[in-house]
Amino acid sequence: ETGVTQTPRHLVMGMTNKKSLKCEQHLGHNAMYWYKQSAKKPLELMFVYNFKEQTENNSVPSRFSPECPNSSHLFLHLHTLQPEDSALYLCASSQLTGGGQPQHFGDGTRLSIL
Amino acid sequence: AQSVTQLGSHVSVSEGALVLLRCNYSSSVPPYLFWYVQYPNQGLQLLLKYTSAATLVKGINGFEAEFKKSETSFHLTKPSAHMSDAAEYFCAVSDDGGSYKLIFGSGTRLLVRP
Numbered sequence: 756e757t758g759v760t761q762t763p764r765h766l767v768m769g770m771t772n773k774k775s776l777k778c779e780q781h782l783g784h785n786a787m788y789w790y791k792q793s794a795k796k797p798l799e800l801m802f803v804y805n806f807k808e809q810t811e812n813n814s815v816p817s818r819f820s821p822e823c824p825n826s827s828h829l830f831l832h833l834h835t836l837q838p839e840d841s842a843l844y845l846c847a848s849s850q851l852t853g854g855g856q857p858q859h860f861g862d863g864t865r866l867s868i869l
Numbered sequence: 870a871q872s873v874t875q876l877g878s879h880v881s882v883s884e885g886a887l888v889l890l891r892c893n894y895s896s897s898v899p900p901y902l903f904w905y906v907q908y909p910n911q912g913l914q915l916l917l918k919y920t921s922a923a924t925l926v927k928g929i930n931g932f933e934a935e936f937k938k939s940e941t942s943f944h945l946t947k948p949s950a951h952m953s954d955a956a957e958y959f960c961a962v963s964d965d966g967g968s969y970k971l972i973f974g975s976g977t978r979l980l981v982r983p
Contacts, residue, residue, distance in 0.1 A: 759912070798913075798959070811970075845912050847974040853965065855901040855920045858971060860912035 758782065761846050761861035769869050776864045778829040778846030786851060787829040789821060790860060792843040804829060833866075836841055841868045871896045873962050883982045887934075888947040891976050892960035901934065902943040903961040903971065904934055910919035913959060919943060930954070955981045 768774050780787065789801040803811035804823040818840075819831040829846055843851045843865050847858040876891040879881040883918060894900055901920050917928025924936045924959045934945045961971040 797975045800970060803970075847913075856915075856919075857903060857915045859972075860905075862912045862913070864912070865883055865910075 759846055759848055759859050761844075761862035761864050763864060764862065764864045764868075767867045767869060768771075768833070768836065770835050770838075772836075773832070773834040775833065776831040776844055776866075778831075778848075778861055780827055780829075780846075780848040780859070782849035782850075783861070784850050784857060785826045785857075786849045787823060787826070788849075789831055790831065790845040790847065792863070794842075798845075802831075805838040809843055811859055836866075836868045839865055871900070871972045873972055873974035875958075875960050875961050875977050877977055878975065879978045879980065881982060882970070884952055885949050888954065890916040890945040890948045890958050890960075890979065892934075892943045892945065892974060893941055894943060894960070894961055894962045901963045902934075902936065902949050903963075904928065904932070904943075904945050905959045905961065905973075906930075907957045907959065907976075909921045909956075916945070916958075919974065949980050950979075952981050952983065955979055 762777045785806050787804045791799045800813050801815045802821045807823050818835050822830040843863045845863045846861045849856040849858045872895045874893045904916040906916050907913050912944045916932050917926045919926050919936045927933045932947045934943050936943050959976050960974040963971050966983045
């Protein structure tokens with residue numbers, strides 16, 4: 756496999772459920788990112804991990820809990836979400852943090868909260 | 870603070886016509902600039918990037934962009950639109966001040982008429 760793989764591609768959950776999104780990158784990168792993409796809003800950076808350490812939490816509600824066990828894997832644990840959390844969640848990776856490094860994106864998980 | 874403005878949330882062209890998607894940026898330091906494309910139900914794919922080596926940057930799928938410092942612009946062009954170019958296009962900026970963030974514009978949806 757190559758690139759950035761996200762699973763599942765689609766997820767429907769109730770507000771009281773607990774679920775996790777998974778991201779895996781096969782590019783040898785050491786920085787990983789979670790973004791939220793909502794309709795009619797700019798792409799929102801949620802979390803950044805660099806060498807497995809979280810370096811940014813962009814004021815994300817605690818009902819979103821990221822985990823980065825190694826540089827190749829990134830998870831987003833979800834619990835007691837709200838309807839406004841319905842969105843496309845994108846994972847990305849880059850070789851290094853810092854300017855000029857392009858980020859490579861997965862195809863996203865389309866999340867729908869009932 | 871850095872910012873990106875994409876003029877026009879929707880652009881419609883005829884097949885074979887010139888494509889011009891506008892991007893203006895604001896940055897206090899020399900920027901790195903990127904164009905990404907997003908096809909339906911997919912993540913963002915890097916089209917091209919500017920990292921100060923040359924002001925005219927060629928990307929994939931026949932796209933190119935020109936960095937104009939005096940106009941703080943990085944417009945994306947393609948001489949002849951193809952139906953397969955229909956997608957959403959995002960301009961993004963980062964700086965070289967140690968920031969790993971990509972600041973994205975709000976996107977421009979390109980429609981190609983037969």
